Amino acid sequence: MQEIQSLIGGFAVALSWFNLMLMLAGIILGVIIGVLPGLGGANGVAILLPLTFTMAQQPGGATSAIILLSCIYWGALFGGAITSILFNIPGEPWSVATTFDGYPLGQKGRAGAALTAAFTSSFVGALVAVLLVTFLSPVVARFALRFGPPEFFSVYLLTFCAFVGMSKGAPWKTIASMMLGFALAAVGIDTVTGQLRMTFGFTELLKGFDFLIAVIGLFGIGEILLTIEEGLEFKGAHARLDMRVVLDTWKELPKYWKTSLRSSAVGCMMGIVPGGATPASFMSYGLAKKMSPDGEKFGTGMVEGVVAPETAAHAAGTSALLPMLTLGVPGSPTAAVLLGGLMIWGLQPGPLLFVEKPDFVWGLIASMYLGNIAGLIIVLTCVPLFAAILRVPFAIIAPVILVICAIGAYTVHSSMFDVWLMLVFGVMGYIFKKLDYPLAPLVLALVLGDRAEDSFRQSMLMSQGEVSIFFANSLVGTITVLALILLFWPVLSRGIDLLRGRTSSGKE
Amino acid sequence: MDAQNQERAVGSVRAWEIAVGAIFLAFGALVVWDSQRLGAKWASDGPQAGYFPFYIGCFIMIASAANLIQVLMSGAALRKAFVEWGQLRMILVVMVPSAIYVFLIANPWLSLGIYVASAIFIAFFMRYLAKYSWPKIMAVSLGTMLAFFVMFEIWFSTPLPKGPLETLLGFN
Numbered sequence: 001m002q003e004i005q006s007l008i009g010g011f012a013v014a015l016s017w018f019n020l021m022l023m024l025a026g027i028i029l030g031v032i033i034g035v036l037p038g039l040g041g042a043n044g045v046a047i048l049l050p051l052t053f054t055m056a057q058q059p060g061g062a063t064s065a066i067i068l069l070s071c072i073y074w075g076a077l078f079g080g081a082i083t084s085i086l087f088n089i090p091g092e093p094w095s096v097a098t099t100f101d102g103y104p105l106g107q108k109g110r111a112g113a114a115l116t117a118a119f120t121s122s123f124v125g126a127l128v129a130v131l132l133v134t135f136l137s138p139v140v141a142r143f144a145l146r147f148g149p150p151e152f153f154s155v156y157l158l159t160f161c162a163f164v165g166m167s168k169g170a171p172w173k174t175i176a177s178m179m180l181g182f183a184l185a186a187v188g189i190d191t192v193t194g195q196l197r198m199t200f201g202f203t204e205l206l207k208g209f210d211f212l213i214a215v216i217g218l219f220g221i222g223e224i225l226l227t228i229e230e231g232l233e234f235k236g237a238h239a240r241l242d243m244r245v246v247l248d249t250w251k252e253l254p255k256y257w258k259t260s261l262r263s264s265a266v267g268c269m270m271g272i273v274p275g276g277a278t279p280a281s282f283m284s285y286g287l288a289k290k291m292s293p294d295g296e297k298f299g300t301g302m303v304e305g306v307v308a309p310e311t312a313a314h315a316a317g318t319s320a321l322l323p324m325l326t327l328g329v330p331g332s333p334t335a336a337v338l339l340g341g342l343m344i345w346g347l348q349p350g351p352l353l354f355v356e357k358p359d360f361v362w363g364l365i366a367s368m369y370l371g372n373i374a375g376l377i378i379v380l381t382c383v384p385l386f387a388a389i390l391r392v393p394f395a396i397i398a399p400v401i402l403v404i405c406a407i408g409a410y411t412v413h414s415s416m417f418d419v420w421l422m423l424v425f426g427v428m429g430y431i432f433k434k435l436d437y438p439l440a441p442l443v444l445a446l447v448l449g450d451r452a453e454d455s456f457r458q459s460m461l462m463s464q465g466e467v468s469i470f471f472a473n474s475l476v477g478t479i480t481v482l483a484l485i486l487l488f489w490p491v492l493s494r495g496i497d498l499l500r501g502r503t504s505s506g507k508e
Numbered sequence: 509m510d511a512q513n514q515e516r517a518v519g520s521v522r523a524w525e526i527a528v529g530a531i532f533l534a535f536g537a538l539v540v541w542d543s544q545r546l547g548a549k550w551a552s553d554g555p556q557a558g559y560f561p562f563y564i565g566c567f568i569m570i571a572s573a574a575n576l577i578q579v580l581m582s583g584a585a586l587r588k589a590f591v592e593w594g595q596l597r598m599i600l601v602v603m604v605p606s607a608i609y610v611f612l613i614a615n616p617w618l619s620l621g622i623y624v625a626s627a628i629f630i631a632f633f634m635r636y637l638a639k640y641s642w643p644k645i646m647a648v649s650l651g652t653m654l655a656f657f658v659m660f661e662i663w664f665s666t667p668l669p670k671g672p673l674e675t676l677l678g679f680n
Contacts, residue, residue, distance in 0.1 A: 051664050172578070176532050176571035179564050183539050186561045190546075195557040198542045221606075228602055229595040395638035396648055399630040402606055406613075407622065407656070411666055416614045423606060430599070434590065435525055453560045461554045 010362025030075015047408030101305025125311035129318035149458035161487035185449020222429020267315025284312030517589030532572035539565030621671030
């Protein structure tokens with residue numbers, strides 16, 4: 001039970017006044033970010049990341065910085081539910097499935113019950129995922145200590161193949177957007193040979209494309225443009241949460257333990273294998289609809305229909321940190337931004353982190369417990385306050401968000417070129433979203449590009465250019481084969497169906 | 509109503525798909541070309557600088573070609589409007605002032621700095637989109653900027669671009 005001991009050490013780190021204060025600030029900021037259109041987990045964290053540069057320089061500062069940023073992430077996960085239920089506007093993509101039953105509940109005058117169910121099940125999902133992170137990540141990290149460059153490259157391959165195979169959209173679009181991310185990551189000075197790549201004589205391109213700028217532009221500006229296009233008018237149920245409603249709903253919730261358990265499992269799985277919170281929430285809603293005795297009534301305002309997606313989304317969002325910490329492979333765009341943060345602060349994500357910086361890792365894990373408890377209390381008590389933010393007219397909120405994005409982009413490198421770049425990425429994000437080019441693989445590739453290339457090059461050096469090194473031993477071979485299976489999963493599953501003769505009975 | 513919408517559409521989804529696919533294809537070709545220039549082969553000391561990007565460029569070209577073929581083969585489903593004129597107008601109402609805003613922050617002629625430019629930017633939106641009264645506009649835009657100034661320059665000591673007004677007030 002070494003984990004328990006380490007965790008207690010982590011609580012000792014996280015329970016300082018300064019860290020607790022950051023935790024509260026992070027959660028509150030996160031909920032606000034989650035509620036506002038155009039600001040979400042990924043770009044909220046990206047905008048605030050530069051402000052932690054100085055904080056992370058102090059001793060123990062990196063832990064405080066990650067606590068602040070991860071709590072923003074938890075807050076954003078909570079916040080998405082508020083707008084879905086009260087205004088039928090999903091503040092975050094992973095809360096889209098929450099609108100299906102959450103908004104009808106609100107219309108029926110049971111907004112309080114829906115909110116309580118959403119927050120509580122978010123908390124349950126997160127708790128299951130944090131327990132998983134606590135006990136599984138040391139095991140994975142210890143295992144991964146044996147990894148060499150070929151193994152790491154095959155893990156990256158697995159991540160990216162999972163994106164292609166698991167995504168609902170067109171696979172070629174996923175590949176195109178992912179490869180664009182890799183190409184943009186390669187721009188600038190090549191770290192090994194010192195040659196300039198794809199700069200074409202522009203001095204601004206020497207330092208390459210920073211993923212933070214891309215995230216702020218693609219997710220922030222792009223999202224604002226999409227919101228504006230739909231024309232903004234917030235009409236929503238008034239939010240009041242009194243203790244009676246909360247307690248009544250809590251009495252009702254244990255009925256849905258099966259749904260909770262299933263949704264947590266779905267969420268954890270989708271978070272670790274990079275699928276992300278959004279598909280997890282849809283999948284879990286679909287499963288609950290199929291398996292619940294009240295499945296027919298889903299969509300008309302069932303509490304169970306809120307429990308399922310919220311549990312899964314929060315479980316996926318939280319467990320996405322497991323591969324990030326242990327392997328250096330983020331499971332979601334927000335986790336990718338956090339990973340980028342670690343690298344900027346001078347920490348090397350990966351298995352060695354558990355050996356070299358136990359304070360950091362366990363402080364973060366302990367803060368995940370505390371942050372989610374604090375988050376639950378804050379959102380349950382402050383819903384009316386957060387809902388009031390959405391009543392601020394759009395003509396004020398939109399320019400303020402744009403100004404915040406611009407400041408965020410500037411502070412990354414103190415460069416105006418980055419602010420222009422942010423606008424370009426914004427237009428790009430808008431067009432990509434409209435044409436169903438997924439943005440998450442682009443961001444992940446941009447963050448991981450250099451690391452993936454390094455491990456590829458080192459592997460190639462080891463084998464003198466033979467690709468067979470990725471099948472050289474049972475460990476790397478298994479991961480590579482798994483990656484290929486995931487890549488061709490849509491084709492394979494269709495093949496399996498064909499073999500079973502299912503296509504004859506039900507053609508789509 | 510439908511016919512009217514069709515008329516006001518700015519390009520079909522199909523046209524935009526083709527345009528974006530073509531840009532991807534060109535970009536992939538550019539990556540491949542640049543990697544070739546650097547050398548995408550095997551040197552005496554290991555892979556050259558263009559080794560990895562070369563394959564990335566190839567993948568971009570293959571993927572965009574596949575996308576283009578899919579679009580060209582598809583039928584009427586993609587003929588729907590990409591964006592309607594009214595929507596595009598709203599987007600331009602945001603993007604054009606945003607570009608002017610970024611230009612005002614810093615340019616070779618008259619850089620206003622981020623605080624003054626932001627105040628003007630917020631004021632413009634409030635006036636243009638919602639016709640607020642000037643006292644309200646002043647309160648919101650100046651108040652926000654004052655809050656940001658205190659936050660960034662004093663709390664986080666992260667200097668942002670400043671202009672003549674800040675110099676006049678003695679901040680640098």
